[in-house]
Amino acid sequence: MVKETTKLTDRQREIIEAAISLIAEKGIQELTIKNLAGKIGLSEGAIYRHFSSKLDILHGILSTFKKSKVNLLAILNKNNLTPCEKLKSLLFERFDYFEKYPAIASVIFSEELFRNDAELSSYIHDIMFFMQDVFVSIILEGQSEGIFKREISAKIMGYMITGAMRNIVLRWKHDGFSYSLKKEGEELWKTIEILIKEES
Amino acid sequence: MVKETTKLTDRQREIIEAAISLIAEKGIQELTIKNLAGKIGLSEGAIYRHFSSKLDILHGILSTFKKSKVNLLAILNKNNLTPCEKLKSLLFERFDYFEKYPAIASVIFSEELFRNDAELSSYIHDIMFFMQDVFVSIILEGQSEGIFKREISAKIMGYMITGAMRNIVLRWKHDGFSYSLKKEGEELWKTIEILIKEES
Amino acid sequence: MVKETTKLTDRQREIIEAAISLIAEKGIQELTIKNLAGKIGLSEGAIYRHFSSKLDILHGILSTFKKSKVNLLAILNKNNLTPCEKLKSLLFERFDYFEKYPAIASVIFSEELFRNDAELSSYIHDIMFFMQDVFVSIILEGQSEGIFKREISAKIMGYMITGAMRNIVLRWKHDGFSYSLKKEGEELWKTIEILIKEES
Amino acid sequence: MVKETTKLTDRQREIIEAAISLIAEKGIQELTIKNLAGKIGLSEGAIYRHFSSKLDILHGILSTFKKSKVNLLAILNKNNLTPCEKLKSLLFERFDYFEKYPAIASVIFSEELFRNDAELSSYIHDIMFFMQDVFVSIILEGQSEGIFKREISAKIMGYMITGAMRNIVLRWKHDGFSYSLKKEGEELWKTIEILIKEES
DNA sequence: GATGAATGAGAATTCATTCAT
DNA sequence: AATGAATGAATTCTCATTCAT
Numbered sequence A, B, C, D: 001m002v003k004e005t006t007k008l009t010d011r012q013r014e015i016i017e018a019a020i021s022l023i024a025e026k027g028i029q030e031l032t033i034k035n036l037a038g039k040i041g042l043s044e045g046a047i048y049r050h051f052s053s054k055l056d057i058l059h060g061i062l063s064t065f066k067k068s069k070v071n072l073l074a075i076l077n078k079n080n081l082t083p084c085e086k087l088k089s090l091l092f093e094r095f096d097y098f099e100k101y102p103a104i105a106s107v108i109f110s111e112e113l114f115r116n117d118a119e120l121s122s123y124i125h126d127i128m129f130f131m132q133d134v135f136v137s138i139i140l141e142g143q144s145e146g147i148f149k150r151e152i153s154a155k156i157m158g159y160m161i162t163g164a165m166r167n168i169v170l171r172w173k174h175d176g177f178s179y180s181l182k183k184e185g186e187e188l189w190k191t192i193e194i195l196i197k198e199e200s
Numbered sequence E: 001g002a003t004g005a006a007t008g009a010g011a012a013t014t015c016a017t018t019c020a021t
Numbered sequence F: 001a002a003t004g005a006a007t008g009a010a011t012t013c014t015c016a017t018t019c020a021t
Helices: A010-026 A033-040 A044-050 A054-067 A069-076 A083-100 A102-108 A118-144 A154-174 A181-196 B010-026 B033-040 B044-050 B054-067 B069-076 B083-100 B102-108 B118-144 B154-174 B181-196 C010-026 C033-040 C044-050 C054-067 C069-076 C083-100 C102-108 C118-144 C154-174 C181-196 D010-026 D033-040 D044-050 D054-067 D069-076 D083-100 D102-108 D118-144 D154-174 D181-196
Strands: none
Touching: A010 A033, A010 A044, A010 A054, A010 A102, A033 A044, A054 A069, A054 A102, A054 A118, A069 A083, A069 A118, A083 A102, A083 A118, A083 A154, A083 A181, A102 A118, A102 A154, A118 A154, A118 B154, A154 A181, A154 B118, A154 B154, A154 B181, A181 B154, A181 B181, B010 B033, B010 B044, B010 B054, B010 B102, B033 B044, B054 B069, B054 B102, B054 B118, B069 B083, B069 B118, B083 B102, B083 B118, B083 B154, B083 B181, B102 B118, B102 B154, B118 B154, B154 B181, C010 C033, C010 C044, C010 C054, C010 C102, C033 C044, C054 C069, C054 C102, C054 C118, C069 C083, C069 C118, C083 C102, C083 C118, C083 C154, C083 C181, C102 C118, C102 C154, C118 C154, C118 D154, C154 C181, C154 D118, C154 D154, C154 D181, C181 D154, C181 D181, D010 D033, D010 D044, D010 D054, D010 D102, D033 D044, D054 D069, D054 D102, D054 D118, D069 D083, D069 D118, D083 D102, D083 D118, D083 D154, D083 D181, D102 D118, D102 D154, D118 D154, D154 D181
């Protein structure tokens, strides 16, 4: 079993990356040990040198996702930023990340794929909920500072922002990654800013 | 092959309902002919008297979803409603529907599940995009009438609304359908109303 | 069980004919109750009103073949014909028959198709061997009258004649029944005549 | 997919041999993956490590048959042989081969068995037609040299010879391989020789 | 580390046959 | 007579996993 704290070997990283892109390209049903081994150029048996089971590989994938939480927290804790700036950089950080790793973007928004295993399922929900929570806490901060509208529900606003991100990313994927995701992110931000800011 | 226009027999409806709730409860991987037959109390072979293949059943499921499009259009075309009222009834209609058919709600927001088959995949994307488009067209209407903020992107707003709906429904499911979805819908509407309305 | 002596009903005949042409067109693997019923426009269950089992249908097919034995015997016993004339009319009778019922021709030469069931297997071998025997007895007759070469083996000659017939018919079928089988039969007869006749 | 040019592994050869004898003993309907695996003492799944599909196995069988073409061509090209000698050695070579591999003999003459798949069907027809053509070309050679009767049709003669071979082999099989096929071959040759040779 | 053969469980599907209506 | 639903066995094939080399 790959412990979360354990550093991954090069081979393990390679396998996880291959698994992610396999899912991103063709869906979870194509993530078979055979396809995975084929993609890397290993035999099927060899995979088991590096992961004790397929489930273990899926865990590895989700651990990878979890790592990106660190970036979020860094932003959240930059005290020199206003809530508005925080919100913006958070959003842009996410879109940058997804543009850089489209395969991960495809997979991270497909929670349902992991429904089979209880542990995996709660794992990915954690990740999604954490992202929402980060947004919510910034919004609350902004509301308490009086720069964001106080009458709206921060929780709902969190849902709206992460939901919109998901829709944008998945449509981007559906369109074959054919345009700049960053620009979509800027458009999203513009609208959020207008919506959320308290009239001064 | 089950034609879209064909009326389904009772058995076919029964099978599709069983399939939807199987997916909702345990995920698409549990949708096997064996489980399906077991759930209904039939032999595996018997399923094939009613659907020519498993794919055909999945088509049947998606057709069921598509039918709910009709409700949306009915609202869209109620000319005596203001855009604001339209938006509200649309939202509530959806939440009512999902509360009534939680299994469908679980499945309809899991586009990725159908990625295996190209036809199914585009089918479900159609359904999702259609819902977004309906929201967008109402928002545009409201903007042109000057009652919704003109500076925001209607498309983005559509993404935010459907995205929020999805997040709410999935969290509701994740929490075991333990509270009223309707109330969540009302909360969502309250926030949307505040955000979108032009200050008079 | 359909007794051999029993007269077939119209429906039974219809079913057997459909079965034969199904085999002729697409091979024995396509002879399923479903296909058969579909070809006639009946339900699958209905077939069992007329035959107690699929095996029974196959028996019916072979009985049909067996009936054509009668024609052969009639020729064999025409005492006013010389062995040479008998041989010729026998040959032509067969080619006429096959040209008229190409489906039967396709099937009767495919003994192997019936290998599954011991009874059917010996049945069809009977038919084939009977045909060979008829040829052999005529050849022997001709040899004893001194008009056919005495040094050749009548049995081998029988093999050669029926074997050639089979090859001609199957190639004819392979070529899509696109030319006259009768002409091929004449060519065959011309060669046989030359080969077999004693120089006078 | 097993390429024709690819050397087969030991296991592949073993599987193909088992398949051929299974067909020979009990007919094509008994050639199931289960029976095949059972005969070799493997699990069903294991078969698929060596052949990608059942069709692939059937291709393998036919490739085996095709290889015996080489022997025929070798005889055809022995320039020091007279047409008469060529014909004789060809015939004997075939009977030797069939006596050595009775299973193959059973199968090679059952073209109809492979009718299911278009490719297989044309494949086996190729093999049969090739054998006929080899006989025809030798007969034509003999006719042009004036040692075979010129008035007979070489094509028909080819049909007669291969047809007789088939009848002899299948009767031999039907009789449980209980006598020497070689002797039958000699009898056939004696008759052919008498029939075909020009009186000097 | 890596390979390749093997396994056993399970998947979708087909088929002959039965039976209530 | 005929239908339509149902069954149970069989079939091809896939997959995660194991293990000797």
